[in-house]
Amino acid sequence: MGRLENKVVLITGIGGGMGREAARRFASEGATVVGCDINEEALAETVRLVQAEGGRISGSAPVDAGDPKAVETWIDDAAAARGGIDILYNNASIQRFGAIDEISVEDWDFAIDMELNIVFYAVRAAWKHLKARGGGVILNIGSIAGTRGVEFMPQNAHGAAKAGVINLTQQLAVEGGPHNIRAVCISPGFIQTIATTFLVEDPPPSLKAAWDRTPLRGVGQPEDIVNAAVFLASDEASWITGINLVVDGGSSTLG
Numbered sequence: 285m286g287r288l289e290n291k292v293v294l295i296t297g298i299g300g301g302m303g304r305e306a307a308r309r310f311a312s313e314g315a316t317v318v319g320c321d322i323n324e325e326a327l328a329e330t331v332r333l334v335q336a337e338g339g340r341i342s343g344s345a346p347v348d349a350g351d352p353k354a355v356e357t358w359i360d361d362a363a364a365a366r367g368g369i370d371i372l373y374n375n376a377s378i379q380r381f382g383a384i385d386e387i388s389v390e391d392w393d394f395a396i397d398m399e400l401n402i403v404f405y406a407v408r409a410a411w412k413h414l415k416a417r418g419g420g421v422i423l424n425i426g427s428i429a430g431t432r433g434v435e436f437m438p439q440n441a442h443g444a445a446k447a448g449v450i451n452l453t454q455q456l457a458v459e460g461g462p463h464n465i466r467a468v469c470i471s472p473g474f475i476q477t478i479a480t481t482f483l484v485e486d487p488p489p490s491l492k493a494a495w496d497r498t499p500l501r502g503v504g505q506p507e508d509i510v511n512a513a514v515f516l517a518s519d520e521a522s523w524i525t526g527i528n529l530v531v532d533g534g535s536s537t538l539g
């Protein structure tokens with residue numbers, strides 16, 4: 285018996301590093317996974333992998349989760365096809381970086397849209413289905429950049445958006461409680477994925493120094509995040525809501 289047996293789980297961005305790992309693990313724990321991605325090929329590869337491992341999965345692409353109408357259609361269709369939903373896992377995001385005197389208004393707005401509004405759109409669409417189910421879980425992905433500044437990359441818009449995700453999670457926990465909807469956030473430290481491989485291969489000195497000072501491994505892997513996600517999404521965490529779980533090898537403890 286898996287830890288997510290018979291749960292219907294919607295995951296955004298299943299074509300990427302953490303999203304693919306989440307789709308694989310959640311399916312292996314007995315969930316029925318419904319994924320989406322803007323990247324058709326990447327999504328198809330994840331669906332193929334999960335099915336080859338014997339998991340239950342379907343996926344839609346291209347779906348831009350940053351488009352409120354598109355994400356609503358994806359969620360409504362999933363709820364209709366599966367008879368409801370239990371868990372919404374807001375994984376997808378696209379970053380835009382830039383120093384405060386260099387980042388354009390367009391890039392700032394894009395990052396807020398694709399890192400914060402993207403979560404709001406999905407939650408807004410899923411809420412009625414979770415209420416109709418008698419409860420469920422919203423699992424958001426924040427970042428340690430949401431609670432601190434970083435030296436190695438100017439993360440103004442990224443950090444501000446992720447701070448919004450962390451705070452939105454707390455408000456959702458308050459509003460969701462009466463409906464038995466839990467809302468939780470995981471804030472990863474530096475994780476090796478498609479998005480960060482260029483930094484792993486050629487890290488700036490300040491990043492390398494941060495890794496060297498990290499109490500555990502300096503660079504995390506997608507499974508480090510997904511292990512926490514499985515627990516928080518499962519009934520084992522039924523009295524946990526509103527939290528921001530930092531999974532970063534202890535790097536944040538260094539201040």
Ligand SMILES: NC(=O)c1ccc[n+]([C@@H]2O[C@H](COP(=O)([O-])OP(=O)(O)OC[C@H]3O[C@@H](n4cnc5c(N)ncnc54)[C@H](O)[C@@H]3O)[C@@H](O)[C@H]2O)c1
Pocket residue numbers: 296297298299300301302303320321322323326347348349350351374375376377378398402425426427428471472473474475476477478479480
């Ligand atoms: N990698 C890290 O070090 C790190 C650290 C902290 C937080 N995070 C967060 O973790 C999450 C996953 O990051 P990752 O490193 O696995 O990224 P990734 O780039 O490897 O994968 C992201 C996936 O989401 C998809 N996607 C992006 N925008 C989308 C949209 N609008 N609609 C649908 N699909 C979309 C991409 O096509 C891709 O398949 C993100 O929210 C990211 O901000 C990552």
